[in-house]
Amino acid sequence: MTNLNEKQRITCLRNLKLLDTSPSESFDRITRLASELFHLPIAAVSLTDSDRQWFKSKVGVEHNEIPRHKAPCAAVAETNALLVVEDMKTDPFYCDSHLAGAGVRFYAGAPLITRDGFGLGALCVLGVEPRLVTTAECDALTDMASMVMDQIELQRAVGRIDATTGLPNRFQLLDDLAGLNAQASGKPRLISVVDLAENSQIANLARVLGASHFDNILRRLASIIARRVGEGRVLYHVGPTQFVVIAPDEAELGPYQEYVVSELRRLERLIDVAAQMTPSIGILCYEPEAMSPENVLRSLQSAVHEARASHNGVALFSAAADLRYQHNYRLLKDFSAASKADDQLFLVFQPRMSLNDDSVQSAEALLRWKHPEFGLVSPADFVPIVETSSYVKEMTAWVIDAALKKLGEWNASGFRMRLSINISAANLCEPDFLDRLDAKLTAYSVLPSQIEFELTETEMMKETGSAMDLLHKIADLGIGIAIDDFGTGYSSLTRMQKLPADVIKIDRSFIADMAEGNKERVLVQSMISLSHSLGYRVVAEGVESKEVADLLQAMRCDEIQGFWLSRPLQGDMLIRWLCERHALTLAQIA
Numbered sequence: 001m002t003n004l005n006e007k008q009r010i011t012c013l014r015n016l017k018l019l020d021t022s023p024s025e026s027f028d029r030i031t032r033l034a035s036e037l038f039h040l041p042i043a044a045v046s047l048t049d050s051d052r053q054w055f056k057s058k059v060g061v062e063h064n065e066i067p068r069h070k071a072p073c074a075a076v077a078e079t080n081a082l083l084v085v086e087d088m089k090t091d092p093f094y095c096d097s098h099l100a101g102a103g104v105r106f107y108a109g110a111p112l113i114t115r116d117g118f119g120l121g122a123l124c125v126l127g128v129e130p131r132l133v134t135t136a137e138c139d140a141l142t143d144m145a146s147m148v149m150d151q152i153e154l155q156r157a158v159g160r161i162d163a164t165t166g167l168p169n170r171f172q173l174l175d176d177l178a179g180l181n182a183q184a185s186g187k188p189r190l191i192s193v194v195d196l197a198e199n200s201q202i203a204n205l206a207r208v209l210g211a212s213h214f215d216n217i218l219r220r221l222a223s224i225i226a227r228r229v230g231e232g233r234v235l236y237h238v239g240p241t242q243f244v245v246i247a248p249d250e251a252e253l254g255p256y257q258e259y260v261v262s263e264l265r266r267l268e269r270l271i272d273v274a275a276q277m278t279p280s281i282g283i284l285c286y287e288p289e290a291m292s293p294e295n296v297l298r299s300l301q302s303a304v305h306e307a308r309a310s311h312n313g314v315a316l317f318s319a320a321a322d323l324r325y326q327h328n329y330r331l332l333k334d335f336s337a338a339s340k341a342d343d344q345l346f347l348v349f350q351p352r353m354s355l356n357d358d359s360v361q362s363a364e365a366l367l368r369w370k371h372p373e374f375g376l377v378s379p380a381d382f383v384p385i386v387e388t389s390s391y392v393k394e395m396t397a398w399v400i401d402a403a404l405k406k407l408g409e410w411n412a413s414g415f416r417m418r419l420s421i422n423i424s425a426a427n428l429c430e431p432d433f434l435d436r437l438d439a440k441l442t443a444y445s446v447l448p449s450q451i452e453f454e455l456t457e458t459e460m461m462k463e464t465g466s467a468m469d470l471l472h473k474i475a476d477l478g479i480g481i482a483i484d485d486f487g488t489g490y491s492s493l494t495r496m497q498k499l500p501a502d503v504i505k506i507d508r509s510f511i512a513d514m515a516e517g518n519k520e521r522v523l524v525q526s527m528i529s530l531s532h533s534l535g536y537r538v539v540a541e542g543v544e545s546k547e548v549a550d551l552l553q554a555m556r557c558d559e560i561q562g563f564w565l566s567r568p569l570q571g572d573m574l575i576r577w578l579c580e581r582h583a584l585t586l587a588q589i590a
């Protein structure tokens with residue numbers, strides 16, 4: 001299997017959101033049946049993740065996962081073919097596998113294949129004695145694997161289909177938009193929403209006709225619209241009377257607008273006889289790289305709102321009408337130039353103090369942008385936009401270069417500092433990341449141990465096998481890895497432990513809450529204890545008062561960062577701050 005295919009396969013598996021979910025009777029029923037049919041003690045629905053086989057359902061085993069290496073189920077997922085190992089002990093490949101080591105002798109697994117042809121894993125049966133299989137048994141196992149897939153497809157559909165019309169709903173649309181954004185072509189995209197009736201009309205119709213009759217009308221109209229939309233295009237049911245269509249890639253704004261108006265006139269004639277409804281259509285034209293799926297949905301609402309007020313019932317919601325969008329798009333467009341200019345981007349450094357001996361040996365590098373027109377723009381405003389675009393590579397490259405350059409200067413003048421640099425998950429997919437980093441370390445004479453990369457919990461969890469490999473290579477170089485904004489995501493600790501991180505930074509929202517009450521303190525205390533028991537060093541972010549610093553010290557937190565110690569400072573200010581601090585401590589000793 002090629003790397004690309006494997007990457008797509010993993011994405012497909014993760015999108016199904018099955019991994020690390022609770023057991024479910026609908027799968028267990030099939031697993032039990034498989035075990036009974038083969039008269040074997042062990043059966044499982046085993047999903048092939050990047051480095052493990054995780055069991056969605058199982059009988060006869062205690063644990064929930066085994067390593068992927070030499071797991072026969074992984075071979076089934078990779079080849080999409082049934083696999084039988086009659087005796088693992090004598091099998092040249094599997095004789096030294098994890099399963100053989102655990103005493104398993106017989107294995108049969110049928111592939112779990114999605115409609116798009118991706119192998120997710122296997123429905124497998126295992127025994128502790130060697131065994132043969134009949135063709136009938138193989139067929140039955142394959143049939144049961146299909147039943148598992150039906151169940152997976154069914155679960156996926158639940159919550160994604162509108163109950164009245166059976167059309168994909170808002171959640172499916174959000175997912176599909178995210179998928180489309182990932183393959184953006186740089187061209188604006190057109191999307192339209194038709195609202196069949198105004199709010200007051202809906203209430204009135206439901207009252208006069210009765211809810212079920214109204215649903216019938218909706219169903220009928222939805223199927224007419226779906227037919228007009230045509231083969232191969234999807235109609236989404238996103239609100240009580242609202243339907244969305246994504247225009248074909250090649251659609252041009254002018255002709256598309258004309259087409260929409262004519263469709264609306266057709267719809268009006270049709271509805272006229274059916275009921276008191278005034279439909280309107282909003283069109284949105286947007287640059288996919290500058291707009292998140294949630295924002296697309298929000299702008300569509302504005303579009304249809306404008307459409308109701310317009311003379312012909314159609315409104316184009318252009319980016320120009322939306323200030324927030326316009327601003328974001330402008331920032332994104334200007335960022336590339338900013339990263340090449342020498343007077344727009346700069347770094348500030350926020351020191352981090354050890355609670356052990358009050359020493360300051362490291363700081364976090366934080367990016368600042370002085371936009372020629374808007375002045376100082378907060379990273380909270382531009383980083384998320386840049387992160388979802390291809391400029392994320394330029395951004396991180398700029399930050400790494402500036403941070404290492406600074407460290408080199410400090411090294412030369414005798415200040416040994418360590419810097420924490422924020423990077424994005426997308427950077428871990430850059431094939432030349434490590435080589436460029438290595439070159440910079442050499443060029444500025446900086447030791448790998450002088451830097452640490454911060455990645456947020458959620459970003460790290462998104463990552464695939466190849467990104468994980470890169471993360472391990474970075475760690476192997478001696479570069480520290482910190483999990484940023486810890487507590488704000490929803491990662492499973494078992495998975496997090498597989499990351500080569502050594503530091504956990506507790507998000508400042510938890511630290512800010514600590515001053516408030518006991519419950520918040522208990523939470524932070526347990527985060528610290530848990531992290532320590534897993535071997536991490538703990539940094540608390542956003543410490544704003546001595547009271548909180550003292551509490552954290554009592555809780556054995558390792559380091560703190562926050563306004564109480566210092567706000568982020570420009571490079572030379574940081575050195576001055578350090579000198580003053582040092583003089584102060586010396587004076588205290590003397």
Ligand code: C2E
Pocket residue numbers: 350365366367368378379380383399422423424484485508541542543544561562563564568
């Ligand atoms: P972050 O990585 O969590 O950075 C810490 C943020 O908390 C900084 O905001 C810092 O100024 C702020 N902060 C520090 N101490 C306190 C405190 O005591 N109280 C409060 N209320 N806030 C405190 P900043 O610099 O505005 O950065 C915001 C976010 O932008 C960062 O959050 C990070 O996610 C992102 N960011 C900043 N620089 C970079 C960068 O170079 N690369 C990437 N990828 N992201 C960056």
Ligand code: CA
Pocket residue numbers: 364422454484
């Ligand atoms: Ca950070």
Ligand code: CA
Pocket residue numbers: 484485505507508541
């Ligand atoms: Ca943080």
